Amino acid sequence: ALEGLDMDASQAHRILSRLNEKLDELRNILQGVFLINDLSRKTSDKIVSYGEQLAALMFNYILDDSVLLNAMELIKTEKIADKHLYDKELTNKLIREAFQTPAQISIVPGFISSSRDTGEITNLGRGGSDYTAAIFAAALDASELEIWTDTDGFMTADPKIISNAYTIEQLTFTEATELCNFGARVIYPPTIYPVYHKNIPIRIRNIFNLSGAGTYISDKPSSKDGKAMIKGISSINDTCLLTVQGLGMVGIIGVNYRIFKALAKNGISVFLVSQAASENNTSIGVKTDDAQLAVQVLEKEFSQEIALGSMNRVLLEYGLATVAIVGENMKYTPGIAGKLFATLGRSGISVIACAQGASERNISFVIKRDFLKKAINSIHDSFFLSQYKVLNLFIVGIGTVGGKLIEQIKKQQQELMSQFSLKLNVVGIARGRKALISRDGIDLDNYKQLMETEAIESSPQILKEKIMEMNIFNAVFVDCTASEQVAAIYEDLISKNISVVTANKVAASSDYETYANLKKLSRERNVKFLFETNVG
Template identity: 60%
Template sequence: MKVLKFGGTSVGSVKSILCLKRIVENEAKRQPVIVVVSALGGITDKLISTAQMAVAGNEKWRNEFEEMTVRHHQMIDTIIRDTAAREQLFNIVDTLFEQLRSIYTGVFLIRDLSEKTLDAIVSYGERLSSNIVSTLIRGSKWFDSRDFIKTRRKNSKHVLDSELTNKLVVDTFSPLPRVSLVPGFISLDEDTGETTNLGRGGSDYTAAIIAAALDAEVLEIWTDVDGFMTADPRVIKTAYTIKELSYTEAMELCNFGAKVIYPPTIYPVCVKNIPIKIKNTFNAEAEGTTIKQKVEKTDKPIRGISSISGTALITVAGLSMVGVIGVNRRIFTVLANNGISVFLVSQASSENSTSIGVRQQDLDAAVEVLNNEFSKEIETGAMYPMKAESGLATVAIVGENMRNTPGVAGKLFGTLGRSGISVIACAQGAAETNISFVVPETFLRKSLNVIHDSFFLSEYTELNLFVCGIGTVGSKLIEQIKAQAEELRLRSRLKLRVVGIASSKFMMFDRNGIDLETYAEKLKDASKCTPENLRDEILEMNIFNSVFVDCTASKDVAGLYQTLLDNNVSIVTANKIAASSKYEKYERLKQTALTRGIKFKYETNVGAGLPIIGTINDLRNSGDHILKIEAVLSGTLNFIFNELGTDVPFSETVRRAKAQGYSEPDPRIDLSGTDVVRKLVILTREAGYKAEQADVEKHLFVPNSFFEGSLEEFWENLPTLDADFERKSEQLAKEGKRWRFVATMNLGKTSVGLQEVDKSHPFYNLEGSNNIVLLTTERYKQYPMQIQGYGAGADVTAAGVFANIMSIANI
């Protein structure tokens, strides 16, 4: 035989209750079933709130009562077709409602709502629903669970009398009908004969008690989810159903917030080794979750993650606690005597402090009773007044595979640390099936996501990108992400989600990802963008695995880097300003990223997509020493001097460089050598030398007056240089030489300038907008290492940025 329990959502609507009917009747064809039902969805809460209205003298309790009556009547009218059966059911239901009305009236008149009265009131929810379901399923037999579920008063609580209950269950269901209908949750005090209950969620417990007493084949809990999930799917979109759990794992997940089943449900069936199946009433074909003694091993160290919001932490501390026997006994005894439950304990090895986790609603009472308990010690200074922290959340990772698996805790706290999540307290039992920790509640969503991702519970690794700047490079990057997203998802199990896009004027954000097909149009109607607004929105989202991608040349945007890194947002940038700024700022950015375990990537600052910075870092990391760097670092200037000739004037080559996207938006940055100086400073620093832009010797080829005034004036005046460049170009051609704007670093000394090179020089045949770098090192002295390729252009720069993003995902 089977025991099937259906929760409130399974009897909450016509659709769900008809699904219940179909499930039960299909099962009953194969074997006898006992069906335990909860009250109609939301009715228990309404019964309680109506009682509170009545005791407060609020006349509106009558309206609430009528709404409950109408709802049950409408349900009966809709689902019960047989006229005689419907009339008989109406008599039962109306009798129950008359009794309930009388109780509410008494509460209203005398303004008193005792525990006994409230227990009686809430019992009507299950008594009503079970009679409706019993009538719906023809041939079923209704049983009053108060006849066989018995409790006794103990420590101010109703506790199950297991021995008596088990005997009565066996007697009641012998012989066993084909379909038995039982109201869950409610019980009877054996000593007083008063109606009691097994606590919220007690219908699960009722079903487990019956299943254990009758040695059922299985206990099925039918609800509105497919089973236990690896995490809360409302928070983690990639959470999925867990196929199997052990009793211990299920208990741990339930105790820490997974509201799939009522925690006491597990013990009675665990003792009898009866499996529990969690099934979805609305998706009966789904496999669900099976809870049993032994489960198959998996390659994942944890089974799932659970959490409790509204956590408060109380720290009991004092030097007098060290080595004193009985302090913890006093803590837990006084809390238990006052009905306050503790779900987490963390104690310092020195014994001078113990931190306990309680629910937020219990905080004030817990602090008061603990201060009273230790009032003498507090008065003498031997102990401190209780320290209370609220606004917290508790997270637990659960799995029997954690037992004897090295590194789980290290991986957990390392993952949290890299994400900027501070752990306030933690606890791990000797059984090694649960590691629990407390974090600020504002970091709960982020904590759950990074753990789910880190422990491979997610099918995909996810990166959340904030793309700033949608000019030539930024727009190309978005195109590349859009084109490559599906390939990365399938081949590398990586999901790139662009959650923020900002232009110079507007910005838009979406935690679930922005549609890259329509973003440009939507951005026109988005929020106003300022660096401050952009920063605040990113920090407010507090999203996991986040990367800020800067495709601008903005000093203000570069100024956001330190704050973002301080808040554990990785940075990928094509913007040279930060890495070439004052050395102290550059070094602080690097150290912040290193300390926090996040990334600060700027490969495209030099050479667009060429692996120049990465190669220098690899050489240094392997123990080599960079002695000299000679480089053509401006694809723009190389393009200009390759295009320059007797038939193409200098001003035209500059216009072509701008039109083809090789130059900066303001070409004066290239012509002034500023761009090359920045790149040289960055390379010099990466080579291990301290360098500033002011230290670089500059030998420029355009007069300083051209860099003053507006951009329009620059374009107007530029043709005045054409004749001089034409004359010099003719002379250079006769000598078989070419111009190259060369950046040089020699043992830390830096310079930039226009050089003439002949055919024997590696720079002579450099074509188009290509860059070239010669690295002379202790290992590459006689024959310098050479890196050459496209050094400008939106496509290759965007590809370089994309490669940096992939390196953060370790792809």
């Protein structure tokens, strides 16, 4: 690891000696844990600190004129419930004293702290290195906090879900906090708080993209965004929803107080609350890991009411996800919620619970986890965060009609995007007993070859199941066959909010009841059922 560094043999030897000392310490601790078969919180905090200690030590040797500071002597924590929270007043005092005569370069191991009462090592939790930087920036009244990470900053959505998500150039502290709290893992949420109170801007930069501007976070809304309704979409994909309900809750003061007090005493964090106006139920969103404990805590708290029948047992729902849309301009734009829920409805996505604060900077809602990708894609497309409106096509039958259609799509793709901001993404092609399926889109230049090498065995029923399993947004099923078996799956597809376009009248010219049902269902689902036979 030291071979590429410009240093003489004696310097390299000194570094390796110090690193080996630290590694020997760690080895001894791990050996002790193994021998007694026990890992205490104190020992765990000690073990996880070594990564930062080793990294800081190496940088201290590599960077000339640098001074290595001991984070344990500067960042002090107090224990509240089961968490170590930093003591702001004492920590600021210690940091300012240490920097009265600052070195040219000061290096501080992130993440590490110590108890103000016992002096024992503690840590600041996940993302603690960012948090350490923010604590120092606030204590020293820095002009700006730069955080270098492995992403270009905050994105309009998770790029793993939205391939054309792009970097948000500027956010307010509030917008960044909302996105962080709902799953955006760019920085650790508490990082924002110390610098927010001092109005110190944060700049997120990518260490692998030095030319990228990243994301700038301050108290000022971006002038570039104009009237953009939302800034970004964030999600938490391991949501459980607990519902406390019962007619005995109506009009009773203090029920919610008891709910949140009981959860807080047991260290359970709640990130979403939704309550009926009638007050007969309150739903709360928690992480999956906390769900069972939360149920036990609440049923113990309300055991008397449950026994008397004035309240039901706590209802727990697994397999959910929480999605949030965030933006300062939401509060000035009427109809955001209407547009959001209409978008979800058109995609056949049911909302299980929702919440919006009075600040109107965030609307969050809970859906089934299976619909997460579809929901985020639909919202991203609907709120014009995407450059193009995308239609995801499944083309069945690639004879004369289907083959010509694919050729047309291939030739006119650029024109459709430039003139109509419409992108046709072919995600499925089926022929006979073979089908080619790709969520990211099929290469139309090579689809014939791919049909021979990568196609799966298929039938109308198998194809229907694959399409439903993909659960993709803005889906259109294009039938270029004259098959009654293919026409027989139209109803199931339309019922799942998939539009059907067919170059035949097999379904339309069958019994009137079938035709009428397809048209009625398409209207109810707000999708298209279009048919035509004049293709010459």
